[in-house]
Amino acid sequence: MxxxxxxxxxxxxxxxxxxxxxxxxxxxxxxxxxxxxxxxxxxxxxxxxxxxxxxxxxxxxxxxxxxxxxxIGMARPGAELARDVVACPGADTCNIAVTQSRGLAKAIGDELEAQGLAEVGGVRINISGCTNSCGQHHASDIGFFGAERRAHGQSAPGYQMLLGGYVGQEQIHFGEKALRVPAKAAPEAVARVVRRFANERVAGETFRTWMDRVGGVDKVADELRDLDFFPTPEENPNFYIDYGETGPFVAAVGDSECAV
Ligand code: SF4
Incomplete structure (x- = not known):
C-alpha cells in the first residue's frame, strides 16, 4: 500500500x-x-x-x-512505478495510428513483471502510436512512437525509442533519439534499460541524471543495438504482426481522433 x-x-x-x-x-x-x-x-x-x-x-x-x-481491483501496488506504462489509444481506435501502442504498453508491463522489474521507481515509460505525441513519449524517461519498418521486402511494426525526456522547473526537456527497434523487441529493450538504471543509480538520482552520468543516450543505446534485427517472415512471422492483431502489419492512414 x-x-x-x-x-x-x-x-x-x-x-x-x-x-x-x-x-x-x-x-x-x-x-x-x-x-x-x-x-x-x-x-x-x-x-x-x-x-x-x-x-x-x-x-x-x-x-x-x-x-x-x-x-474493485484497483489497489494493486506499484501505481506510477515502472509497471505503470502510459499509452495513447493507438490503433485500437485512432485512424492515423501506425502501431498498437496499447498492445505494446501491455507487453512491456508483462515483460517487466516477468523480469522482476515492475516495481522499480523513478522511471516513466510512455508510448504513442505515431509521431503526434498524444502518449507524451517526448517528455518521458523512456518513450516510444510508432513507425513503419521494412524488412525482407515486408512492412513491419516498429518504434523509435527516446530516452531522457522530463518536465523541468521551467521547461520540458525532450527525450533524445536512442534507436529504432522492431515492436516485438521493444519490451526487451525497456527491460534492459530499467535493469541497468535500477542497478547503477545512486540514491536520489533521476533517470536523466543517471543517463548523462553513464555517457548519454548513445552509450545506453549501444547495449540495445542487437535488438534492431528482423528475422525473415519464415523464421519468425510474429515480427510482422502487431500486438493484438491476427494478420500481417499494414500501414494505412485515415482521420485521427485527436490530432486533426
Ligand atoms: S494521433 Fe495521437 S492517439 Fe492517434 S496514434 Fe498518434 S499519438 Fe496516438
Whole structure:
C-alpha cells in the first residue's frame, strides 16, 4: 500500500493513487470510485499517468480506501512505478495510428513483471502510436512512437525509442533519439534499460541524471543495438504482426481522433 501513498511533509497531507492499468476503468469501477469519494469526502483527480488520485485523506480514511479499492481491483501496488506504462489509444481506435501502442504498453508491463522489474521507481515509460505525441513519449524517461519498418521486402511494426525526456522547473526537456527497434523487441529493450538504471543509480538520482552520468543516450543505446534485427517472415512471422492483431502489419492512414 505504501508505494501508492504520497505524504506531504510540509503540512501532513495524505494522497493515494488508485491504479488503472493502461488507464482503463470499467463503468462499475467508476460507480464504486464515486461512492468512495462521497464516503470519504475526498478530493479526486485524474493523473497524467492515467490513474485516479484521492486527496485530503487521513490515516483512518487510508485504510478504508485501500479496502474499497482492493474490492474493485484497483489497489494493486506499484501505481506510477515502472509497471505503470502510459499509452495513447493507438490503433485500437485512432485512424492515423501506425502501431498498437496499447498492445505494446501491455507487453512491456508483462515483460517487466516477468523480469522482476515492475516495481522499480523513478522511471516513466510512455508510448504513442505515431509521431503526434498524444502518449507524451517526448517528455518521458523512456518513450516510444510508432513507425513503419521494412524488412525482407515486408512492412513491419516498429518504434523509435527516446530516452531522457522530463518536465523541468521551467521547461520540458525532450527525450533524445536512442534507436529504432522492431515492436516485438521493444519490451526487451525497456527491460534492459530499467535493469541497468535500477542497478547503477545512486540514491536520489533521476533517470536523466543517471543517463548523462553513464555517457548519454548513445552509450545506453549501444547495449540495445542487437535488438534492431528482423528475422525473415519464415523464421519468425510474429515480427510482422502487431500486438493484438491476427494478420500481417499494414500501414494505412485515415482521420485521427485527436490530432486533426
Ligand atoms: S494521433 Fe495521437 S492517439 Fe492517434 S496514434 Fe498518434 S499519438 Fe496516438
Amino acid at each position: 505504501q508505494t501508492s501513498v504520497i505524504r506531504g511533509t510540509a503540512n501532513g497531507t495524505i494522497s493515494a493513487i488508485a491504479y488503472a492499468e493502461l488507464g482503463d476503468i470499467t463503468s462499475s469501477q467508476f460507480t464504486a470510485l464515486a461512492a468512495m469519494q462521497r464516503e470519504l469526502n475526498a478530493d479526486v483527480r485524474l493523473s497524467n499517468r492515467q490513474n485516479v488520485v484521492f486527496r485530503n485523506l487521513t490515516e483512518e480514511k487510508l485504510r478504508v480506501l485501500y479496502d474499497r479499492l482492493d474490492a
